[in-house]
Amino acid sequence: MHQTEHFKTTYRTRRSFRRLSALLLAALTLSTGLAMAQAPDAALPGKGIQVQALQGPLAEETFQTMLVNRALEELGYEAQPIKEVAYPTAHIAIGNGDATFLAVHWDPLHHEYYDNAGGDARLLRTGQYAGPAAQGYLVDKATAEKYDITNIDQLRDPAIARLFDHDGDGKADLTGCDPGWGCEAMIEHHMDGYKLRATVTHVQGSYSALIADTIGRYQRGEPILYYTWTPYWVSSVLVPGKDVVWLQVPFSSNPRKDNTRLADGSDYGFSVNTTRFVVNRAWAEKNPAAVKLFEVMRLPIADINAQNERVRSGQNSQADIARHTAGWIKAHRQVFDGWLAQARAAAQP
16 A cells, blocks of 8 residues: 555544544443432432421420431431421321421320321331330329328328328329320329329329429429429439339239339339331331431430430520530530441442
């Protein structure tokens, strides 16, 4: 071949090769870009997905729920401001898809709310966020020791009941539970099961106001009878064993036939509860990272009590609780990051 023609042929071949390479590179870049656009960010599996948390009407529950929201946000979810609603309404709203989750479902106390909202068909109950949580009836230690009061059954005696009468009707005034919380239904069941109607009045209303009045009576040296639960700040003010004593029950009177006896043999009449998550089932099926987070999060009772005491002492604004939450995360960053790692792993195909 003539040298000039050979040069032209080689030039055309190289030019064609460069064009082909450019086209292949462009196609590769486009396909890679599309793949990256379609593939979720492994660090942010919830990117762009809104989450609506609900809680009960107690400010002391905000810390627990806000901690979950902070973890969800680090997974990319867009957490909306927490909404406070009554527990029965919260379960229904989540079942209907009007909200995403509740982090303060008491199991088994809230079973009826769960079932009424659609049960497993509409909801997912998961995790063991906090617990075990005790609840029951207490009286001031001074009165208990003076009259040897150890059991709620003793309040059937009019003479014993009158010791806790504050309104002059001759019946003991029991500081009870807000309607709609679940505990009020159990107290009402106990009133019949232990035959206390004739000698005891279940005083209902705003628990915060009622327990503040009860503490005031104690500080004035008056006998007190009240219901409470843990974790909650009341037991850091009226300390069981020091200021007050738990009352036993004569037998387990529980409509679900749950065992109410504690590991040490004590029986306060209430099932030992665990705080769990309730999630909209359809949402949960599309968000494995969030579900795994709910499964692995654990918050010690002592930490909840400590934060609740800050709330009681006046640090109860949203900014205060946000500061408490940030402080807890900073102090437990390794644990917090461990939750996130497990959640991210659950989102991988």
